[in-house]
Amino acid sequence: MRTLAEYLPEHPFFAGLDPASMDVVLGCAQNVHFAAGEMLFQTGSPADTFYVIRQGRVALEAHDPRSGTMVVATLSEGEVAGWSWLVPPYRWMFDARAVSPVSAVALDGDCLRGKCDQDPALGYALMQRVAHVMYERLQDARIRLLDLYGEAP
Amino acid sequence: MVPRLFGVVRTYPDTLDTVTLALEPLDGPPLAFRAGQFTMLHAFGVGEVPISISGDPTRPDPLLHTVRDVGAVTHALVTAAPGTAVGVRGPFGSGWEVADGTGGDVVVVAGGIGLAPLRPAILEVVSRRSDYGRVVLLYGARSPADILFADDMATWAQRHGIVVEVTVDYGPPGWSGRVGLVTTLVARAGFDPLHSLALVCGPEVMMRYAATALSARGVPDTRIRLSMERNMRCGIGLCGHCQLRELFLCVDGPVLSYDRLAPLLDVREL
Amino acid sequence: MAGRRTLDLEGLQSLIDALRDRGYRVVGPTVRDDAVVLAEITTLQDLPGGIGDEQQPGHYRTRPRDDGALFGFATTVQSAKPVLFPANELLWRGTRSPSGFEVSRDVPDDAPVALFGIRGCDLAAVGIHDSVLVGRPAVDAHYARRRDRSLLIAVTCSTPAGTCFCASMGTGPRPGDGADLVLTELLDAEGHRFLIESESPAGADALAHLVTTPATAADQAAADEVVATATAHMGRRLRTDDLHDLLYASAESPRWSDVAERCLACTNCTMVCPTCFCTSVEDVSDLSGDIDERHRVWDSCFSLEYSRLHGGAVRTSTGARYRQWLTHKLAAWPDQFGMSGCVGCGRCLTWCPAGIDLTAEVAALREELAHRETSRTGPRPPSTDH
Numbered sequence: 001m002r003t004l005a006e007y008l009p010e011h012p013f014f015a016g017l018d019p020a021s022m023d024v025v026l027g028c029a030q031n032v033h034f035a036a037g038e039m040l041f042q043t044g045s046p047a048d049t050f051y052v053i054r055q056g057r058v059a060l061e062a063h064d065p066r067s068g069t070m071v072v073a074t075l076s077e078g079e080v081a082g083w084s085w086l087v088p089p090y091r092w093m094f095d096a097r098a099v100s101p102v103s104a105v106a107l108d109g110d111c112l113r114g115k116c117d118q119d120p121a122l123g124y125a126l127m128q129r130v131a132h133v134m135y136e137r138l139q140d141a142r143i144r145l146l147d148l149y150g151e152a153p
Numbered sequence: 154m155v156p157r158l159f160g161v162v163r164t165y166p167d168t169l170d171t172v173t174l175a176l177e178p179l180d181g182p183p184l185a186f187r188a189g190q191f192t193m194l195h196a197f198g199v200g201e202v203p204i205s206i207s208g209d210p211t212r213p214d215p216l217l218h219t220v221r222d223v224g225a226v227t228h229a230l231v232t233a234a235p236g237t238a239v240g241v242r243g244p245f246g247s248g249w250e251v252a253d254g255t256g257g258d259v260v261v262v263a264g265g266i267g268l269a270p271l272r273p274a275i276l277e278v279v280s281r282r283s284d285y286g287r288v289v290l291l292y293g294a295r296s297p298a299d300i301l302f303a304d305d306m307a308t309w310a311q312r313h314g315i316v317v318e319v320t321v322d323y324g325p326p327g328w329s330g331r332v333g334l335v336t337t338l339v340a341r342a343g344f345d346p347l348h349s350l351a352l353v354c355g356p357e358v359m360m361r362y363a364a365t366a367l368s369a370r371g372v373p374d375t376r377i378r379l380s381m382e383r384n385m386r387c388g389i390g391l392c393g394h395c396q397l398r399e400l401f402l403c404v405d406g407p408v409l410s411y412d413r414l415a416p417l418l419d420v421r422e423l
Numbered sequence: 424m425a426g427r428r429t430l431d432l433e434g435l436q437s438l439i440d441a442l443r444d445r446g447y448r449v450v451g452p453t454v455r456d457d458a459v460v461l462a463e464i465t466t467l468q469d470l471p472g473g474i475g476d477e478q479q480p481g482h483y484r485t486r487p488r489d490d491g492a493l494f495g496f497a498t499t500v501q502s503a504k505p506v507l508f509p510a511n512e513l514l515w516r517g518t519r520s521p522s523g524f525e526v527s528r529d530v531p532d533d534a535p536v537a538l539f540g541i542r543g544c545d546l547a548a549v550g551i552h553d554s555v556l557v558g559r560p561a562v563d564a565h566y567a568r569r570r571d572r573s574l575l576i577a578v579t580c581s582t583p584a585g586t587c588f589c590a591s592m593g594t595g596p597r598p599g600d601g602a603d604l605v606l607t608e609l610l611d612a613e614g615h616r617f618l619i620e621s622e623s624p625a626g627a628d629a630l631a632h633l634v635t636t637p638a639t640a641a642d643q644a645a646a647d648e649v650v651a652t653a654t655a656h657m658g659r660r661l662r663t664d665d666l667h668d669l670l671y672a673s674a675e676s677p678r679w680s681d682v683a684e685r686c687l688a689c690t691n692c693t694m695v696c697p698t699c700f701c702t703s704v705e706d707v708s709d710l711s712g713d714i715d716e717r718h719r720v721w722d723s724c725f726s727l728e729y730s731r732l733h734g735g736a737v738r739t740s741t742g743a744r745y746r747q748w749l750t751h752k753l754a755a756w757p758d759q760f761g762m763s764g765c766v767g768c769g770r771c772l773t774w775c776p777a778g779i780d781l782t783a784e785v786a787a788l789r790e791e792l793a794h795r796e797t798s799r800t801g802p803r804p805p806s807t808d809h
Contacts, residue, residue, distance in 0.1 A: 059332065079341075140334040143336070149295040149355075155514070158526070199706075384730055390560075392701060394701065398755050422743035
């Protein structure tokens with residue numbers, strides 16, 4: 001397996017980030033692995049990490065006593081899981097569970113927030129990337145709200 | 154304008170509300186058609202509806218239509234017993250002309266029942282698989298129970314090297330597949346945008362987003378084809394109902410390239 | 424072309440007689456219920472002698488004329504459309520049989536029609552229908568059969584109405600191409616007579632059997648004067664340059680909502696329009712379900728049902744429906760058929776209960792576009808919704 005320093009700059013989320021900033025990000029990163037079924041994070045717990053998915057699939061889930069476990073979205077290789085580390089109150093809103101064996105890069109939210117505070121240019125670059133992820137997810141959610149394939153009114 | 158008579162050979166339930174109808178001509182040779190074309194199916198005593206052909210263009214007998222039970226005519230069709238006579242006019246309209254993608258990659262983006270009109274195109278690719286490079290099918294359904302042609306997709310993936318990605322809008326307990334919008338799969342699917350032919354069919358909103366995503370990936374707008382739906386009635390461009398500005402979609406379409414459609418899709422109620 | 428001839432009133436009657444002798448049903452203008460309509464005629468007395476008309480948006484009246492003109496009105500209430508392209512036509516009939524369903528095709532066997540006295544606008548409209556219904560790969564067999572056997576006798580318009588703009592559309596007042604015979608009614612010191620010109624072999628043949636006299640220079644001058652006077656008295660004008668681009672560029676114009684405030688979506692304009700060709704099919708079955716008939720009926724883009732898809736209509740707002748109609752007539756039609764879909768007959772103005780004036784709406788769109796182009800001082804606000 002390739003090293004983090006080799007892999008991370010090629011991940012779509014970090015594409016185009018300047019090498020100096022990349023070095024800073026690498027300082028907050030570590031490789032992690034999850035077995036199928038294992039939780040990456042759970043609703044309500046402190047959002048201190050976000051995950052860059054290298055392999056496998058992660059499901060964002062909500063659990064309801066009556067309906068059971070519903071999947072809100074799935075995330076795969078090339079995507080990232082979690083942005084609550086960036087927005088107060090820094091708590092996860094959904095459960096994230098590995099539906100297959102998952103290899104990911106965990107980035108320490110505390111560490112990254114600190115670096116961003118010190119280096120607004122890095123903060124802006126990361127913010128832009130997170131904003132793009134949020135934009136895609138919002139579009140995804142909005143279009144799915146339309147229930148396009150469902151029974152027409 | 155006079156329908157040919159076909160008899161229902163059998164019906165295959167696809168999902169709770171969707172059935173594939175196998176028809177056999179009662180009055181002559183099988184109906185030759187091109188992938189992407191539709192017919193007007195007439196349930197005698199009830200009425201007529203436009204339905205895309207979902208069978209194999211190289212084997213048009215029996216003639217397959219995948220019909221969703223959403224109105225009086227479609228209800229009569231999906232519940233037709235074997236032996237029932239059905240009127241067929243057509244085939245009408247333009248096809249996918251998937252052979253234009255020979256030598257390159259083919260990306261198929263389907264939403265909901267929109268997979269049915271694409272099935273003939275995929276079967277055409279499968280029948281000449283070596284003519285094409287990577288073939289990707291991105292399919293979005295409402296829920297796992299609404300997924301069409303699951304057996305076909307497994308065959309296409311296992312036997313014909315087609316990359317099949319299925320995603321649903323609603324992931325119930327027990328679903329371990331993808332949940333999310335089909336159009337977001339476009340950004341990360343493995344194909345060469347500059348040498349691809351993209352075929353898109355689904356609800357118009359979904360097609361707009363899919364075409365936008367394909368265009369953003371770098372697929373030329375002339376190489377993105379959409380199958381449009383309007384009120385097809387006569388099938389021969391005479392009755393006027395299916396007009397989209399200067400287009401008679403029943404003859405100029407239903408399959409049209411995105412460069413032609415893009416300015417028309419942005420105007421409401423056109 | 425045969426030389427120009429003149430025909431007196433007796434000669435005109437003998438033309439009607441000759442047509443009837445040849446098996447034609449002669450359909451011409453006549454007065455019914457205080458309106459000049461097209462119906463079967465047999466004698467000159469059936470024609471609207473001494474009757475003119477007054478037409479304005481939302482307004483129609485006949486009025487007496489003091490000159491005894493037979494063709495002194497502007498337009499008949501309906502054009503030739505209902506004659507050649509009936510509002511309801513049986514296409515086929517299916518009958519349940521032991522083996523399933525048997526389908527029989529219906530072929531119209533009505534007598535050939537001579538349209539007697541149609542205007543330039545309506546003649547042009549027939550030409551348009553020929554292109555739309557016969558000139559494409561899919562042919563309307565019923566129309567084609569009627570049209571094939573029809574004879575067109577056009578009459579120059581002498582007294583256009585307040586809603587007329589054929590001169591703008593290039594279809595009148597002198598009838599253009601496509602007629603078999605063209606008549607111009609002359610009423611001067613020389614007497615009540617008609618300049619008659621044949622424009623087809625069938626027309627020449629009919630003309631050869633009539634008692635006519637060669638037209639004099641004075642007759643020709645009188646006919647030219649009729650055309651010049653009529654041209655000068657067009658009630659409306661339509662600027663036709665750039666209509667195509669104007670309409671396409673106006674797709675999002677606020678003017679459509681403005682029209683929608685007035686438009687009742689009653690479909691009158693499309694019913695009286697001589698070129699509107701949209702139809703629907705109606706499947707009619709008997710109570711037992713053993714007989715199933717398919718009828719083709721006129722439809723209108725102003726009805727909600729017209730654009731119906733599973734789940735709802737595409738054009739729910741009246742503004743979108745008016746836009747569809749006007750854009751089709753003036754912009755999409757040229758794209759589809761290489762000609763305008765409007766002949767300037769003015770019927771859509773006259774028979775609009777709200778008096779909506781196509782020429783005024785186009786002028787408003789033109790003004791609005793010019794205003795938009797000159798007032799574009801800065802970047803447009805972002806139109807995407809994120």
